[in-house]
Amino acid sequence: MPVPWEALIPFGLLTAMFGAAGTLANVSMRAQNQGKPPRYSVDNWDAMMMSRDKELTGHKRGQLATPVAPATFASSIKL
Amino acid sequence: MAETLSASTSTPVPHVEEVGLTSAPLKSAAFFIGAYCKEYNEDFVLCKNESRDPAHCLKEGRKVTRCAIDLITKMRENCGKQFDAHWECLERKNHEYYLCRKPERTLNSCMFDKLGLTKTIPGSPPGQTPIHEVTNPIYKAVQK
Numbered sequence: 001m002p003v004p005w006e007a008l009i010p011f012g013l014l015t016a017m018f019g020a021a022g023t024l025a026n027v028s029m030r031a032q033n034q035g036k037p038p039r040y041s042v043d044n045w046d047a048m049m050m051s052r053d054k055e056l057t058g059h060k061r062g063q064l065a066t067p068v069a070p071a072t073f074a075s076s077i078k079l
Numbered sequence: 080m081a082e083t084l085s086a087s088t089s090t091p092v093p094h095v096e097e098v099g100l101t102s103a104p105l106k107s108a109a110f111f112i113g114a115y116c117k118e119y120n121e122d123f124v125l126c127k128n129e130s131r132d133p134a135h136c137l138k139e140g141r142k143v144t145r146c147a148i149d150l151i152t153k154m155r156e157n158c159g160k161q162f163d164a165h166w167e168c169l170e171r172k173n174h175e176y177y178l179c180r181k182p183e184r185t186l187n188s189c190m191f192d193k194l195g196l197t198k199t200i201p202g203s204p205p206g207q208t209p210i211h212e213v214t215n216p217i218y219k220a221v222q223k
Contacts (some may be wrong), residue, residue: 041173053101063166063167073097
């Protein structure tokens with residue numbers, strides 16, 4: 001019995017569409033997180049630290065490992 | 080707010096720089112800051128227990144900040160590479176210690192060799208291997 005090759009057309013379409021959707025979602029997530037995987041289970045402490053990161057680096061995922069903060073940071077802390 | 084501001088300006092407290100580390104490097108250095116700055120941190124908390132007035136503990140708070148900056152400078156001089164590897168791993172792995180044990184162990188051994196500081200988890204059950212030294216933990220990364 002011959003293989004019904006017409007069935008492979010929707011199969012290929014489904015594979016391509018799921019693949020495109022997943023790839024686009026991944027690219028979009030990483031573009032919003034400076035190329036890093038996104039954070040999950042963000043609690044109050046993490047959110048607070050991320051807003052502090054944003055004040056230090058300008059982006060919530062930006063990271064900096066200099067011991068002393070720039071002088072503008074001391075006056076930019078919101079109380 | 081006005082009273083605390085005037086109180087802080089009436090008694091001059093020496094100027095201090097702010098710690099410039101962001102969340103991931105801070106989390107990576109946290110246990111060493113705890114080990115290195117134990118006295119200053121305990122002083123600050125004891126002072127806070129005395130009085131919750133913000134102006135009361137400014138001096139102690141500045142000592143805490145200065146000690147943290149001091150440790151971070153030493154850490155970056157002595158174990159810079161291991162430190163960077165660990166915090167970059169944390170930043171990729173949602174800041175979870177248990178997903179970054181390999182770079183953590185190299186950092187821990189470097190910190191012990193160079194600065195004599197060990198990571199101890201406060202309140203962990205005595206007599207058991209602490210979780211960061213367990214070689215085959217139950218909870219680990221699903222993907223290698």
